[in-house]
Amino acid sequence: MSESPPTERAPTIYDVARAAGVSHQTVSRVLNDHPSLRAETRDRVLAAMDELDYRPSSAARALVTSRTRTVGILTSESVLWGPASSIKAIEVEARAAGYLSVTVNIDGHDEDSIRAGLGYLLQQGVEGLVVIAPQIRVTRVIEAAGLRIPHFTLQASPALSPTALGADQIEGARRAVRHLIDLGHTEIVHLAGPQDWIEAEARMTGYLREMSDADLETRPPLLGDWSAARGYRVGRDLISARSFTAIFAGNDHMALGLIRALYEAGIRVPEEVSVIGFDDVPEAEFYVPALTTIRQDFGEVGRRTIAALLAAIEDRPAPDEPFAAPELIVRASTGPARQL
Structure with a gap:
């Protein structure tokens, strides 16, 4: 041999x-x-x-x-398109600035998992931390930890906390509902995301505020879980109660499930029911019909966040760039309201 x-x-x-x-x-x-x-x-x-x-x-x-030039990323939903896009941008920008990034995935519903993930990153000597875990429980654990390193959380609205960064989800939801109202819809259903998600809470708040400001009757939001399967099941349940002309889905995947359920029941979108989503996932323009939605630039959110974090680590002024509001993208799934 x-x-x-x-x-x-x-x-x-x-x-x-x-x-x-x-x-x-x-x-x-x-x-x-x-x-x-x-x-x-x-x-x-x-x-x-x-x-x-x-x-x-x-x-x-x-x-x-005595420096590691390492930043930590604590995330609970890295498989979803939005968080994955932000994490990629953070890793690329950190590397370009000469920093290593370490990503730890946690169960955002389990406090022991959250503490363990945070502890691991601190043991690695990270000089700063980005939290992309939108469950309310994660935020509480981070706040209780009393971190002594710079840290930012990607949350639904920068107004929530001085360490919160991100596009304004409340305003994005209001734009979605306003678009439906401008088309003549007054009976609008909202399929919300999971109850313990900050983004879901913010988008539901936007729906309720815009409906209230338009002096329209609000309905209790329906509970979803971000999945197309859940959107499909809710759509099947809604079919028997045709007392609405539009649905605002908390994300694009649930909107996809809703459209499928409506299609199977012979209900035309948008001629009979308009559907609007949120996020503008890459596949949204290829849905049938192409999905009207709210676009947020997850990559830009990641780039702005790491820029702010590195500025804090290096004790220099952070770039003074406000986050762009989520953008309405009008496609074929919304149209004028039908008469009930």
């Missing part, structure tokens, strides 16, 4: 020092951007690093600088 060839070891700081003709202490100063170095020395060391394809160890750098 032939022996495997020896694996070539990765270059070290001492290899870089030899190649550049300097001491390893000088290489360390270059890595840590020490201001006393001459430009030509810095350039020579950087050229040696490039030639050797040297990648400094984050652990070694942490020992020298």
